[in-house]
Amino acid sequence: MSAYADQRVLVVGGTSGVGLAAAHEFAAQGAATVIASRSPERLQTALTRLSGLPGPVTAQNLDMRSDEEVEKFAASAPEFDHVVVTAGETPLGRVDTLPLADAYTAMDSKFWGAYRIARSVPVRSSGSLTLVAGYLSQRPGRASALQSAINAALEALVRGLALEYAPLRVNAVSPGLLRTPLWDGLDATARENMYEAAVQRLPVGRVGEAADIAQAVLFLTSNAYTTGTTLYVDGGGMIA
Structure with a gap:
């Protein structure tokens, strides 16, 4: 029997990309998995894609940018064994050209959203909380200062929460760069050129997939001796 067969898992942002891949892995291993998103349409699409797996999957409409919605959900939710936060929108753009309103929204979405979940949603002390940040925290680009700052803040939050919430494990x-729907808004040629440049640069010789990150998430949720840690899964991007 899988270690997750009798466990409850919440994946915030579980409708696409890394979140959907993580939800698939948990449900495939028998976990009762709840996927949360603010988009009812995406929730229904994700439920269809996750149907037929050993573990039951249910959907929760939740906007983690809203104090009220998160607190209302947390007040009625049962304790989860594992909570994973993958959601958050962080637009690219130079600090001097990206509108301040967009910068505030990005911080509210990815950092404060994760903070709200960590603050309110009940998790068993024997379980785990896992946040998805990004290697730009350590390897900023020319138009990603905001993303770098938000991801670095998330990693610092993890280290603090691991102490405050112990023995709950927080990681x-x-x-690094992934082939996910995050880039669907980019011109197809520009997107493929970006991927090809990464293939040439990265030591692993390929672009990452959402499944690569899902495997890392499940390592952190299952390893009882890991907390306060940031696991970089970037194909060697930090050293390339």
């Missing part, structure tokens, strides 16, 4: 996964 982060920081991915």
Whole structure:
């Protein structure tokens, strides 16, 4: 029997990309998995894609940018064994050109959203909380100062929470470039050129997939001796 067969897991942002891949892995191993998103349409699409797995999957409409919604959900939710936060929108753009309103929204979405979940949602002390940040925290680009700052803040939050919430284990996964729907808004040619440049640069010789990060998430949720850690899954991007 899988270690997750009798466990409850919440994946915030579980409708696409890393979140969907993580939800699939948990449900495939028998966990009762709840996927949360602010988009009812995406929730229904994700439920269809996750149907037929050993573990039951249910959906929760939740906007983690809202104090009221998160607190209302937390007040009625049962304790989870594991909570994973993958959601958050962080637009690219130079500090001097990115509108301040967009910068505030990004911080509210990815950092404060994770903070709200960590603050309110009940998790068993024997379980885990895992946040998804990004390797830009350590390897900033020319138009990603905001993303770098938000991801670094998430990683610092993890270290603090690991002490405050002990023995609950709190960790982060920081991915490198991934082939996910995050880039669907980019021109197809520009997107493929970006991927090809990464293939040439990265020691692993390929672009990451959402499944690569899902595997890292499940390592952190299952390893009882890991807390306060940021696991970089970037294909060698930090050293390339």
